Amino acid sequence: MHKTRSPQTPGLRRLCGLVLSGLLLAVVGCSSLPPKTADLPVEQAGTVNVSGAAGQVSATAERKALQGMVNEGKKDLAIHHLKTLTATGDADLYQGNRTRLLVDGPATFGAMKAAIAQARGRVLLQSYIVEDEGVAAEVAELLLARAAQGVKVAMIYDAVGSITTPDAFFKRLVDGGVAVCAFNPINPTKRPGFWGLTHRDHRKLLVVDEDVAFTGGINISRVYGSSSFGRRGQPTGEGALDDGWRDTQIELRGPVVPVIGQVFETTWREQGCQGELGQPAPQKAAAEPGTRVVKVIASDPRDKDNRIYSTLLAAVDAAQVNVRFTMAYFAPGNDFVTALRKAAERGVVVEMVLPGRSDSTLAFHAGRSYYDDLLSSGVRIY
Missing domain, CATH: 3.30.870.10 (Endonuclease Chain A)
Incomplete structure (x- = not known):
């Protein structure tokens, strides 16, 4: 959601690096988003700004959206938490989204592969770990298939997180038309000058056109392939892995998708990555608007x-x-x-x-x- 990390304060950095894998998404329903205007004290550092598919909404539409959220829960708590959000600056919120919690690896990979298969303009994939076997191999085949059909496909992997993945795996992707970039390479001659060696990228993102985005704690790795776990954390059932791990991802559709795409684009540009990202196909006209309001917070080691x-x-x-x-x-x-x-x-x-x-x-x-x-x-x- 996860985040590039510096080791200068290991506990703090590792903690926030894995909160939601680098992109902290406040997916708000009942008690997190209160209205602005008169309810907010004068000492607040920022204001609430609500945007939709066409950009920032009118003051009337903004009040209506915020009031709708307040009506879902307890008004006093809602106002209290928005004051917290605006204590250090503006709170930029995106309305009209649909969100879906993907509770484990199988649910996540199923949804992500389906989204890639339907890509029309571009696919952006970023992960700390990208392996060369299991589900990673399946994802690679899908990326190559979409690239062969003219879809612009780009991948960022962390040079340390994916250090055991053979170079041949990434070369095959490049030869097949996928733009591939190693985040902060170990080789100092290939590393962007303002990034330290220990600055690592823990984000896990997938953005497909303007249709759907994913973020969370799940790498492109076989260890998330277990479908169920027993009472003491031991994998059970068919397809379970002895070395398996359970983590969570979130699927988002709506105006927040291009915002997450911009996070990827910024990293691509600042890392000096080579290759065209292309343009996303517009959001499908048939897509139904959602009711969730989302705030995106992106951070990197220089923050x-x-x-x-x-x-x-x-x-x-x-x-x-x-x-x-x-x-x-x-x-x-x-x-x-x-x-x-x-x-x-x-x-x-x-x-x-x-x-x-x-x-x-x-x-x-x-x-x-x-x-x-x-x-x-x-x-x-x-």
Whole structure:
């Protein structure tokens, strides 16, 4: 959704890098988006701006959209959280979207492959890990097939995250008409001058024309192929993998799709990637408008303010009823742990779902070192 990462503050950077894989998407329904104007205090740093398929909407349409969201939930909570969103600047929101939660790898890859197969203008794919076997090989064949039909296809993979993938895999894609770019190559002669070696790209994005976008925590890797897991995290059922992992993705349709496409385009340009991205085919006329309002927050290692982490921390600090989250790598900084503890101590229900086993021993034990303090404050850990 995930995000390029710098190791200068490992716990903080890794945490926000995997919140939603680099693109933090506030998909809002009931209690996150209050109206602006008179309800907001004068000390707020920014205002709410609502856009739709044709750009920024009129003041009347904006008020109607925001009021509709407020009516879904509790007005006081809605206003409270929008004040939080606008505390550091404008809150740019996109209305009229449809969203779908893809709960695991099979659901995600099924939806992504179907979207690629229907591409008409261009396909943009970005992932920390791109493997050369299993589902990755299937995705590669689809990309090559669309490129052969004249669709512009571009891929960004992280040079470290995909270090074990043979060069021949990417060369075959290039030979087949796919524009391929390694994010921040290890070879200093190929690396953009203003990026440090340890600046890595953890985003997972797929954008197909202006029709659909995906983001979340799932790499293009076979380890997400398990369809079900048992009570203790052990894979069960046909097709389950002993080394499998479960993560989550989100599918978005509507005005937010080209916004996510622009995030990809910015990375492509700043990394000096070669090849044409082409133009997306317009959104299908038959597409039905949705009702979800979405905010996109993109960040990279040069972002000193770390917008994703700051937004997450502010949301916890502002919580009045509950905080619920899950993440693959819980290695927080002290400020985030303090925010969680304070929220629980003031009566907020704080619940976390964290891995029972991990491929990163360091992150696993770093997170668990905080469990006693969190539990003693009333945080619930599952």
